[in-house]
Amino acid sequence: MNPNPNNIKLVAVDMDGTFARSDYTYDIPRFKAALSRMKKAGCQFVVASGNQYYQLRSHFPGYYNELSFIAENGALVKDKEELVFSANISxxxxxxxxxxxxxxxxxxxxxxxxxxxxxxxxxxxxxxxxxxxxxxxxxxxxxxxxxxxxxxxxxxxxxxxxxxxxxxxxxxxxxxxxxxxxxxxxxxxxxxIPNCHKASGLKKLVQRWGITPKQCAAFGDGGNDLEMLAYCGFGYAMENASDNVKEVADYVCPSNDDDGVLVTLDQLFPIG
Structure with a gap:
């Protein structure tokens, strides 16, 4: 089943090896245009990574407050600038x-x-x-x-x-x-913490926003993306992803260096 953009209400992306190219750049104008179309469709954009929140938001200067973040592999969850969850190791x-x-x-x-x-x-x-x-x-x-x-x-x-x-x-x-x-x-x-991963972070946002996992799409390339790809209705493995990630995913999209996430977002939320 191909995803219907009218049904996708959340897009989650890993950062390293997925959304960002190998030199840690991305096509900012193209992404901002896609983000605008996603907003009109009522779709939220979530950055889901093992990296620190402060590092992640630095890649979206001036507009990070329009995005939500699952940082530290699910140990920190933010809905825009509001803290939703933070783990507390014993x-x-x-x-x-x-x-x-x-x-x-x-x-x-x-x-x-x-x-x-x-x-x-x-x-x-x-x-x-x-x-x-x-x-x-x-x-x-x-x-x-x-x-x-x-x-x-x-x-x-x-x-x-x-x-x-x-x-x-x-x-x-x-x-x-x-x-x-x-x-x-x-x-x-x-x-x-056990059962604290990207998917558990997504679940908190899904419940908060009153949507379902079937209305979510996720992009990833590594082992810490497996739960997230399995959780979402539409899981995309990058072409550069490991084989076990491709096995869990529903689709394979172009590599991070070929702007695979943006290519797919342009297909899911077409221009015009």
Whole structure:
């Protein structure tokens, strides 16, 4: 069944490898034109990513308040500028993660809070901090994670790429029922509260806006998009997506570097 634009009331897009090109640009005039047509059709646009809210909104300067955001892989949900949900990891889970990472010093950990993200001195390099700063625009050095006073949304450990599966299994075993790992590839892992993911964030907005999952379309390319693509009535995998993502999706659209999301939005919400 091909989607009817009159029935689509929510479009959710992952950012890295999906909406943004590899150089992190996108065709702003083309997107603004599509967004205008979507608004006329009564359709909401949601940016759904593992990245920090402040980083995500920086890509939509001057009009981010027209969009909604599911950040930190579902740990933070905003309807325009109104906070809908923020996760709050328990002290027990925080302690368990920190103890586990101390036993595996090759794991470079980032603690992600509501106010900022944090790197602990002596556990990661300056180079890692600078790279992380690209994805977390609010990032601070701290002497001790355990002394941070903030509401913790998730952890974002980086592990050796070739050991990603090993560490996901380890986290799943050692943090059972406290936090669950989800990987977006390239050694990047998010440790999030169970059942807290992009789809759970979408569900909160769907209920808030009085629509149904069948009226939603989603675009993604990685493992942390699987729940979202399965949840929405119309799931689009990018041409550059991994095979398991394409298996879950209903459709495959052009790659992120070929502006696949915008190409599809122009089809779903045609000009004129």
């Amino acid at each position: 002290k027990e889970a925080i302690t368990s993660v920190l103890d586990l990472c101390k036993k595996h010093p090759e794991v470079q950990n980032v603690m992600c809070g509501l106010k900022s993200a944090y790197c602990q001195r002596g556990t990661v390099s300056e180079e890692f901090f600078e790279l992380t700063n690209i994805y977390y625009h609010k990032l601070q050095w701290v002497d001790d994670f355990e002394q941070v006073e903030d509401q913790i949304l998730k952890f974002a450990p980086t592990v050796p790429v070739e050991k990603t599966a090993y560490y996901c299994d380890l986290f799943r075993e050692k943090l059972a029922e406290l936090l669950v790992p989800t990987s977006s590839g390239h050694g990047s892992v998010d440790l999030i």
